[in-house]
Amino acid sequence: MPTKRKISEFKPLFTNLAQTSHYEVKFGGLPSQLLSYLSRKGITSNFIYNDVGLLCFSTQLPTTSFALATINGNNMGLTENFAHTRQYGAISLEFYVDKNYNALKFMESWMEFIASGSNNPIGSNLGSLNQSRKDYIFRMQYPDYYKCDRTSIVKFDRDYKKEIEYSFIGLFPSSISALPVSYSSSEILKMSVTFTYDRYIAGKSLSLNIFRGESNNEEPKSPQPTNSNPKTPKTNDITNNRQNITFYDRKFTDKEISVLDF
DSSP states (O other): OOOOOOHHHHHHHHTSOOOTTOEEEEOOOOOHHHHHHHHHTTOOHHIIIIITTTTEEEOOOOOEEEEEEEEEEEETTEEEEEEEEEEEOOEEEEEEOOTTOHHHHHHHHHHHHHTBTTTSOSSOOOOOOOTTSTTOOOBOOOHHHHOBSOEEEEEEOTTOSOEEEEEEESBEEEEEOOOOOOSSSOOOOEEEEEEEOSEEEESOOSHHHHHHTOOTTOOOOOOOOOOSSOOOOOHHHHHHHHHTOEETTEEOOHHHHHTSOO
16 A cells, blocks of 8 residues: 655655756876877876866766676576676767867877877887878777776765765777867867776775775764773874875875865
8 A cells, every 4th residue: 555645755855856967077097108198289287187077068977787697497497697797888978179179189189199009109119100101000009008097977966065976997088979060150069079998986986085984985984982081092103094095096295184184
């Protein structure tokens, strides 16, 4: 029998639904070899880390699925399914193209770098080939040179009270859709890029978040009750605990640690 409920009982639920228009894309963790190549193309780190994410006007939150194995005959008359591989689908990000074409150059140069093993050999004794040669061939760079591990999508709402973050591991652009242009009425030039990645982490994943107990969508730990007779920790213990906090695999200095809110 259905449960009878008053509107006042579920109204707060349906008046506090998440909105689609509040999110942030943040690129990070690009390998030094890729950053060096992009720098030669005029793409600065400031644009990558601060600007290009703001130009992303549409995207999707990632999802995952399982590849299943089917077992027949283990139990009479019953077919059973078991998960054996976790699968991740590609995501599409759509960008406005700025008048300096930095957003377009960023994606084109990233993809160009992936296939630049012939004209831009890294860690190889092979000579560089000119791309204008008719017999030019493509060699792919080593994945560690072009995959990034710190790009994320943060979904929040206008009150900024709650958020969910997706951090991508092994992400790189796999295709750029054609950009239509015409002599008809002018519109903002837009670019759609498909990204492939190895996996994602749902929730914050920095070691600082782990230290604070708020990684992987965990709720922050409640403050522990104060001990009436606390044991004074040794100075070395405090120093060692603090130095376990890293940001993008970089140690914090004592000056930086002193201003952290914990």
